[in-house]
Amino acid sequence: LLGLLLAVLGAILLWGYAVIQSVASSYIASLSAGFKTTFGTEINFQAYIEGMANITGSAAGILIGFGVLLIIYMVCVALLLIGQLIVVIIWFADSNIMKKSVRTTMDRQVEVYTGERNSNFETITLNLLQTLVGCCGVNNGSDFNFSKDWNRTFTITDKNDNTSSVTFNLTYPVTCCKFNTTSFTLQDQYCPYNGTTATSNYEVGCYNKVFQLVETYASLNDFFYALAGLLGLELLLIVGALLVYCAKRQADDGRNPDSQYKMNQIA
Secondary structure, rough: HHHHHHHHHHHHHHHHHHHHHOHHHHHHHHHHHHHHHHHOOOOOHHHHHHHHHHHHHHHHHHHHHHHHHHHHHHHHHHHHHHHHHHHHHHHHHOHHHHHHHHHHHHHHHOOOOOOOOOHHHHHHHHHHHHHHHHHOOOOOOHHHHHHHOOOOEEEEEEOOOOEEEEEEEEOOOOOHEEEEOOOOOOOOOOHHHHHOOOOOOOOOOOHHHHHHHHHHHHHHHHHHHHHHHHHHHHHHHHHHHHHHHHEEEEEHHHHOOHHHHHHHHHH
């Protein structure tokens, strides 16, 4: 309410003078003529109004900006509260719904995968996930058989002999290979060509690996219990604020004789 009030007040200060000029132009002209007849001096009310607009213009901008910020803040807090409520309800109703959503997203990323040299959002996300987590595909590397737009042609040049190279079709992305964590280079240069479980993560699916890592560092159930507790605290604060407001309003009404008289009349 305060945000709306400030925004409206700012708008009146910013554009109100223009409205006054357009609506009351004939009255302003008559007023100027009346002053000239009565006092012998002509006052340019048009210029006066424009001067007032210039003076209050910056204040109007500040009021509008502050009011809009308050409204945005209110909307963000409301959306956050609603989002928390929805997530907590879904998790405790059936946690598999969220897990299925994650799997569906991963399936989609594999389906539209275009290779480690391309830059669409799904491909970049999957490449980063496979490199950093140490996994391949949703279930394993065979998932990439369903990647329709992936150019599988790949060339390996021997780092010790630049004239020696081999070109072949990848069966799984290069990012499924194991990397050195410090230099982010392949542990085995020929992993994409003839990788084994020692040099690649071909048999390790990202879906299970991600949830295993999450459970290792923080239980998902504990996280959502904490989120539910935070949501409960927020709701208590809202209820408390409403109670304080109602109590203050009743106290103000009790101190107002006119209001108390009206309440007695109603009673």
